[in-house]
Amino acid sequence: MQMRLEHADLTENEKLEAFLARIDRGEKIEADDWMPDDYRNQLIKLISMHGISEIMGALPEKEWVPKAPTLRRKLAIMAKVQDEMGHGQLLLRVAEDLLEPLGKTREDIMNDLFAKRLKFHNVFHMEAPTWADAGVIGWLVDGAAIITQSMSLDTSYAPYARALHRICAEEKFHAQHGESIVLELAEGTDEQRQMLQDAIHRWWPALLMFFGPPENGNITSNQEANMRYKIRTQTNEELRQVFLKKYLPRIFHLGFTVPDDTIYFDEAEDKWVYQQPDWEEFKQIVKGNGPRSAHRLNLRVMSYEETKWVRDAIMSYGRQVG
Amino acid sequence: MWMSSENFFIYEVFSQKSVNAPFVQQFSLLAPNKEVALSMARENFLRREPCFNLWVVKRDDIFGLPPEERPFLERLDNKSYRETKGYGDLQSRWRHHREQFEEKQKHAGNGS
Numbered sequence: 533m534q535m536r537l538e539h540a541d542l543t544e545n546e547k548l549e550a551f552l553a554r555i556d557r558g559e560k561i562e563a564d565d566w567m568p569d570d571y572r573n574q575l576i577k578l579i580s581m582h583g584i585s586e587i588m589g590a591l592p593e594k595e596w597v598p599k600a601p602t603l604r605r606k607l608a609i610m611a612k613v614q615d616e617m618g619h620g621q622l623l624l625r626v627a628e629d630l631l632e633p634l635g636k637t638r639e640d641i642m643n644d645l646f647a648k649r650l651k652f653h654n655v656f657h658m659e660a661p662t663w664a665d666a667g668v669i670g671w672l673v674d675g676a677a678i679i680t681q682s683m684s685l686d687t688s689y690a691p692y693a694r695a696l697h698r699i700c701a702e703e704k705f706h707a708q709h710g711e712s713i714v715l716e717l718a719e720g721t722d723e724q725r726q727m728l729q730d731a732i733h734r735w736w737p738a739l740l741m742f743f744g745p746p747e748n749g750n751i752t753s754n755q756e757a758n759m760r761y762k763i764r765t766q767t768n769e770e771l772r773q774v775f776l777k778k779y780l781p782r783i784f785h786l787g788f789t790v791p792d793d794t795i796y797f798d799e800a801e802d803k804w805v806y807q808q809p810d811w812e813e814f815k816q817i818v819k820g821n822g823p824r825s826a827h828r829l830n831l832r833v834m835s836y837e838e839t840k841w842v843r844d845a846i847m848s849y850g851r852q853v854g
Numbered sequence: 855m856w857m858s859s860e861n862f863f864i865y866e867v868f869s870q871k872s873v874n875a876p877f878v879q880q881f882s883l884l885a886p887n888k889e890v891a892l893s894m895a896r897e898n899f900l901r902r903e904p905c906f907n908l909w910v911v912k913r914d915d916i917f918g919l920p921p922e923e924r925p926f927l928e929r930l931d932n933k934s935y936r937e938t939k940g941y942g943d944l945q946s947r948w949r950h951h952r953e954q955f956e957e958k959q960k961h962a963g964n965g966s
Contacts, residue, residue, distance in 0.1 A: 539922055565921045611901070618898050625864075625882050638884065695881070698899075846886050847861055 539566065555762050560690035563629040571761050574754070575689055576630050578763065580641050583623030585653040590616035591828045592660040593669060601663060608709050609666065615702045622695045629691065646833060648820040654741045657822025664717055664724075664731035670710020672735060672779060676742045678703045679774050688762040718786045725787075732783060733791045737809040743775065744768040745811050776804040864913040865891035867899055870906045877909060888912070 542550065548568050554561070561567055590613045597613060600606040628638055644650035655673050660666060681700050687693050717728040746769040747755070758764045766774075783790060795806045816822070820829070862884045868877040880899040885891035891910040900908070919927070934940030 562921065614897075614901065618901065621883060621894075621898050622881055625884065628884070629882075698881070702902075846890055849887065 552760075555688050555760075558762075559688075560693065561688055562690050570757060571763075572630055572633075574757055574761065574763060575692065576627055578758070579623055579630070579692055580627040580644075581651055581653075583620050583627055584641065584645050584650055585656060586616050586623060587620035588652045588656040588828055588832070589673075590620075591831050592656060592658070592824070593666060595660060596663065596666040599663070600666075605713070608712075612670070612706050612709055615706065619695075619699045619702070622698060626691045626695050642836075646829065648829075651818045651820075654814060654817045654822065655735075655738050656828065657817045657820075657825045658735070658738050659823050662727050662731060663713070664727040665734070667710050667713030667717060667728065668731045668735050670706055671714045672710070672732075672739055673742070674703055674706040674710055675779060676739060676775050678707060679771055679778075680743070683766050683771065684764055686762075686765065692763075714786075718788075729788050732788055736790050736792070737813075739775070740772065740806065740809045741811075741814045741817070743772040745814070746772070746808070773803050776806070780804060862886055863891075865895070865910040866913050866916060867891075867895040868909040868911065869895075869900060869903070870908070871904055872906050875906070877907075882913065883910075885910075 539547065539550075547566055551561075551566065551568060551571075561571075593609060593616070594613050597606060597610055600609050624638055624641065627641060631637065631640065641650065645652070655669075655676075660669060678700065681696050681703065685693060685696050685700065687696070714728060717724045747767050751759075751767060755764075755767060759767075780790070780795075792807045795804065797803075798805050817825070820826075863886070864882050865885055865888070866882050867880040869880055870877045880895070883891060883894050883898055885894055888910055892908065895908055895910055896905075
């Protein structure tokens with residue numbers, strides 16, 4: 533306690549040591565606590581990318597709202613799109629509080645997105661041409677997201693943990709919504725089954741890429757820093773293996789295949805051995821050069837421009853009432 | 855071209871699940887005024903949860919403790935006199951008196 537009282541008198545190095553000791557004790561960090569710049573920057577990068585991905589993730593699904601096959605499906609996918617935007621709002625608030633001491637705001641996050649400085653998840657650069665894609669996104673993309681986000685529930689940054697608790701509860705609904713669409717198609721006609729099989733093949737490389745490149749024994753300095761700060765606790769490959777163990781059997785139970793002839797489960801190593809996706813392609817996709825990157829970014833820009841009159845109206849009302 | 859953030863304020867959202875429940879802080883949001891904040895609060899945080907009442911409060915109007923003062927909130931360990939668990943001996947003492955009484959009654963009965 534004595535030490536904390538005199539925090540302002542400590543040298544930068546002593547502050548860092550005290551901070552790391554807090555992390556080691558399993559304490560949680562709040563937005564107004566002292567934190568090293570490196571910790572702040574790692575969080576800003578991670579959380580703004582997560583927040584923007586939620587918003588960009590709503591776009592491929594939004595395309596399916598007018599085309600959903602029944603009223604119930606339409607209501608459900610609308611609810612999901614609304615949830616994703618809500619998650620974006622939560623996460624952007626967490627990022628904004630971290631950006632505040634740097635004099636930056638939500639505007640900067642948006643401008644970084646439009647200038648392609650801020651990346652969003654590879655899966656949201658892809659096409660969703662059929663209703664089965666909407667199902668696979670809910671089942672497998674949200675399934676993958678739940679795995680990464682559940683790992684982060686125990687993150688050392690308290691505001692992120694609180695946001696994730698809300699988000700994970702809703703993601704479980706999303707995954708079940710996707711499973712429901714997928715099972716309907718899997719139990720349907722040959723044509724429906726073929727549509728689903730095609731969607732699984734189309735999404736397979738993107739799903740493998742979702743967790744990021746494998747470490748192959750070389751954990752990147754970014755990952756290492758995140759693990760030292762207890763922002764995350766598992767590596768890309770560990771998370772991917774959790775995903776494969778959970779979902780590959782289910783794909784096979786439905787009688788479907790993945791586009792990988794040599795994939796097998798290594799009992800001794802307790803892991804799936806799979807063909808690597810093209811990691812060069814992954815880099816290009818997240819840089820904003822994926823099949824639908826430009827289109828989705830344009831949608832985002834368009835949505836801002838088309839709703840400008842709403843913001844103007846709100847702002848003029850806001851000024852009137854103070 | 856984009857909204858100007860300087861015209862937006864941070865609002866903290868509090869909601870109450872039922873008439874007997876306390877108000878609980880949900881999260882924060884960014885809004886140009888309190889009316890918009892209130893409607894966004896419903897959209898952002900209450901899409902499923904039951905809700906009985908809702909508040910939004912401008913974050914600037916909340917006064918709290920700085921990080922270095924929070925450790926003083928930790929309760930000292932010697933306040934059992936304020937809690938029911940500090941009076942755990944009561945039941946056995948009541949039992950003792952009841953038993954004493956019953957014993958006396960029994961003897962009195964035998965004597966008559």
